[in-house]
Ligand SMILES: Nc1ncnc2c1ncn2[C@@H]1O[C@H](COP(=O)(O)OP(=O)(O)OP(=O)(O)O)[C@@H](O)[C@H]1O
């Protein structure tokens with residue numbers, strides 16, 4: 001059987017009705033175009049996510065936070081209201097129970113703290129390679145007349161030297177313990193160091209950080225500023241007795257002294273830390289192409305001061321005094337990405353708050369897949385409509401060419417050959433539409449990428465320069481192949497009909 | 511004996527009513543190399559018989575043997591190959607494909623035989639040359655006269671060198687002068703050894719060209735005259751008829 005000759009015959013048939021066949025082809029084109037765009041975007045977004053996340057051991061990391069001592073994964077659907085009552089009432093009480101179970105989970109306080117002992121305990125868990133506290137702390141900062149109360153600082157992992165490439169002026173701290181600090185360019189900008197030269201000019205100067213006792217990540221200033229007058233007003237409100245008032249009157253002579261003790265004195269609450277740090281460098285905001293570690297760099301996106309972990313830890317211990325050192329969060333590293341989920345679950349079972357990048361990624365990926373699949377099905381409707389168009393066109397073609405089919409048969413075409421000619425004809429329509437859809441999609445991705453990148457840039461703090469639409473080889477093949485297959489399927493019935501044409505009737509003289 | 515038709519019936523069932531019989535027990539034997547003309551009134555079953563010989567249709571009953579092979583036992587595919595290899599058709603309405611050039615129409619049988627394009631073109635040009643249309647190879651049917659179209663159809667019928675050429679009123683749409691051209695081509699082809707069976711309504715044409723004249727009426731062969739005898743004694747027609755029915 002000569003395929004080339006049959007393809008030629010089919011092509012001839014197609015060219016005879018160019019307009020009609022082109023329109024039919026456009027149906028396939030639209031379907032393939034939309035499908036290619038959507039899958040390509042899905043692929044691209046997946047790559048954006050995994051690209052930001054997967055490198056640099058991200059998938060081995062688990063973020064660990066203090067827990068509430070309650071298993072986090074209480075399932076609301078498992079709550080049962082027992083007793084003899086109407087279904088309406090049971091349903092009402094069940095909803096109330098769900099609401100309260102959520103309340104209990106968040107309101108019962110941090111009963112599981114991250115202390116050195118608890119971290120040591122967790123380090124013994126199987127597959128846990130290391131647990132490292134992340135020290136994020138707010139300090140008051142004073143520099144050249146600028147003052148800020150709650151500047152976020154971050155203890156960078158000195159050994160990994162992760163943000164080293166982001167130092168735009170000066171250098172990285174010289175040791176893990178050195179009283180040296182990197183300043184974020186944004187803090188300098190808010191202080192009026194606008195140009196890069198001005199920013200670079202702070203290198204070598206000294207800034208002061210301080211913190212009061214009991215201050216923590218979220219609570220840099222436990223004591224309100226109070227004047228002696230405020231305090232006297234407070235006493236008046238308390239409706240003191242004559243004797244007490246007399247005592248206060250005596251005491252009030254020493255109010256400034258008392259206030260000083262309350263607010264800033266060295267004995268009980270006062271300034272816990274006051275440290276002069278040498279500015280050794282200026283750190284810039286991450287850019288596209290920087291190595292980005294989600295649980296380290298990702299945690300420090302709000303930090304303005306960066307110093308080595310060793311110093312951060314020392315400062316934390318000093319602030320804690322004789323009390324426990326309590327960490328706000330820690331980074332758990334497991335031995336292999338495949339164990340991240342199990343370890344995460346184990347931490348949760350113990351009552352800690354934990355989430356691994358791998359799980360988050362998995363969840364994102366599966367929801368992205370769901371969205372892509374749903375959208376693909378919707379576009380599939382376009383392809384189905386295109387298929388109906390093909391069926392219609394091919395049936396019309398068969399009817400119009402009944403006599404020609406009779407001639408084919410009279411000169412020796414087998415039924416199979418007749419079918420094949422029509423299948424090829426339809427396949428060519430599908431292939432043409434598919435290739436066109438692929439081509440136009442490939443072109444549309446160029447502006448599409450720019451638009452999508454702009455959207456990402458406007459709405460997130462993550463820099464991204466890669467492609468948002470991805471057209472892998474398999475997707476390039478999918479469109480035209482799908483178009484062709486769909487067209488061939490659509491032509492099965494018309495082609496059969498063509499092969500059943502009775503030559504005697506078709507050729508009868510009229 | 512190249513074609514042996516024995517007691518062939520062809521009935522058409524028309525929705526429950528009594529079946530219409532186009533052929534009712536037709537019997538006919540055709541020798542290789544004969545030039546047979548079928549004559550008969552409209553509706554006598556001539557076209558039906560041609561279609562059966564050509565393998566376009568199957569008999570309801572009876573046997574058709576060509577080269578000793580029974581057509582009714584062939585599968586649809588075998589019938590197609592039979593048409594492709596052994597039969598050439600020429601029709602009253604030329605049945606050319608309007609969108610194809612003359613040479614493409616001529617080479618159509620070769621498309622299904624899987625002959626490569628270059629060879630198809632060469633052989634089609636050869637055939638067009640033979641029917642005197644070498645210079646019209648690239649013309650479309652609408653650009654050709656009726657006679658020219660029928661010559662293209664003739665070239666198409668012969669491009670696979672069939673053993674039997676079937677013509678169902680090939681001159682029916684042509685004037686007498688162009689009819690003569692077609693008949694001349696027929697005779698030429700017959701001299702090359704091709705067996706020819708053609709239907710005509712023109713007894714004069716039949717008498718001048720055919721080596722044998724078969725008359726049909728009511729779906730049966732009712733008369734059979736060989737040319738030599740035709741010329742010798744028209745009066746003994748009934749005798750030859752009886753002879754042919756025996757053979
Ligand atoms: N498909 C069909 N369905 C029903 N009856 C048919 C069919 N084909 C042919 N017939 C009938 O069979 C009979 C023979 O038809 P056929 O075409 O063989 O006659 P013919 O001798 O070729 O006539 P003409 O000279 O007019 O071409 C006619 O009565 C015709 O009506």
Ligand SMILES: [Mg+2]
Nearest residue numbers: 556557558678
């Ligand atoms: Mg007829």
